[in-house]
Amino acid sequence: MLSLIRSVRRQFREWAHRGHAEAHRFDIDWYAIPYNRIAIVNLLLSKQVEGRYLEIGCFWNALFDAVMARHKTGVDPVRGGTHRMPSDDYFRGHTGEKFHVVFIDGLHTYEQVRRDVVNSLKALEPGGWIALHDLHPRTWIEEHVPDISIGRTWTGDVWKVAFELATTPGLDFRLFKIDHGVGVVRKLANDVQLVDRQAELGPQRFRYFCDHYGELPIVNHEAGREWILGHLNNG
Numbered sequence: 382m383l384s385l386i387r388s389v390r391r392q393f394r395e396w397a398h399r400g401h402a403e404a405h406r407f408d409i410d411w412y413a414i415p416y417n418r419i420a421i422v423n424l425l426l427s428k429q430v431e432g433r434y435l436e437i438g439c440f441w442n443a444l445f446d447a448v449m450a451r452h453k454t455g456v457d458p459v460r461g462g463t464h465r466m467p468s469d470d471y472f473r474g475h476t477g478e479k480f481h482v483v484f485i486d487g488l489h490t491y492e493q494v495r496r497d498v499v500n501s502l503k504a505l506e507p508g509g510w511i512a513l514h515d516l517h518p519r520t521w522i523e524e525h526v527p528d529i530s531i532g533r534t535w536t537g538d539v540w541k542v543a544f545e546l547a548t549t550p551g552l553d554f555r556l557f558k559i560d561h562g563v564g565v566v567r568k569l570a571n572d573v574q575l576v577d578r579q580a581e582l583g584p585q586r587f588r589y590f591c592d593h594y595g596e597l598p599i600v601n602h603e604a605g606r607e608w609i610l611g612h613l614n615n616g
């Protein structure tokens with residue numbers, strides 16, 4: 382009897398969430414904005430003569446092949462890049478390697494991306510950058526974990542890590558409103574620890590992203606470019 386009541390309550394919560402989420406959508410045409418992740422990564426690397434670049438999740442190398450760094454490492458268990466393995470295995474086996482820029486675009490779940498961020502922070506040169514793809518879902522379907530997008534855009538719940546990046550001391554973070562949401566993080570201190578909000582954020586869904594949207598440092602491409610240039614010009 383108790384389990385029946387619990388299951389009915391769970392179903393009502395699901396319906397309430399679905400009702401709210403379906404009423405909310407961000408009306409953004411990403412393809413109408415003439416900047417993407419490739420432009421950002423190349424700008425971040427533009428002052429590095431011996432640029433060392435790591436990409437987590439490469440697929441058809443659309444980004445990987447467009448990056449002009451001298452030293453490139455790409456990690457993907459399926460295709461693309463240079464190392465055929467999941468990111469966890471790569472970081473476990475390559476603890477000493479350092480990069481100027483890491484781009485995170487592997488498995489689109491909060492748990493995995495969070496681990497990728499923690500590992501990348503350790504693998505960054507002082508003053509290095511992390512960029513992350515797919516931080517801005519537009520609908521509850523794009524955001525849903527597991528993936529129910531049937532081959533269309535799937536951001537998953539990567540957005541949750543944006544709330545941690547925005548509140549971690551020693552990091553400067555912006556969420557660029559381009560190309561499905563590109564997060565850009567500058568590591569300002571040597572020993573930065575990502576704040577741990579897993580207990581709060583883990584169970585949240587698209588509704589939380591909509592309701593707390595104003596807490597994120599969202600910028601358009603112009604303000605974002607000036608922010609990056611400000612950092613690059615100040616060393």
Ligand SMILES: C[S@@+](CC[C@H](N)C(=O)[O-])C[C@H]1O[C@@H](n2cnc3c(N)ncnc32)[C@H](O)[C@@H]1O
Pocket residue numbers: 418436437438439440441442443444445456457458459460466467468469486487488493
């Ligand atoms: C969206 S695609 C990457 C696209 C690419 N970064 C670009 O911008 O063109 C995601 C890729 O992540 C890979 N992937 C999935 N799980 C992964 C993991 N644990 N570690 C690294 N890559 C992973 C998939 O095989 C897939 O090729």
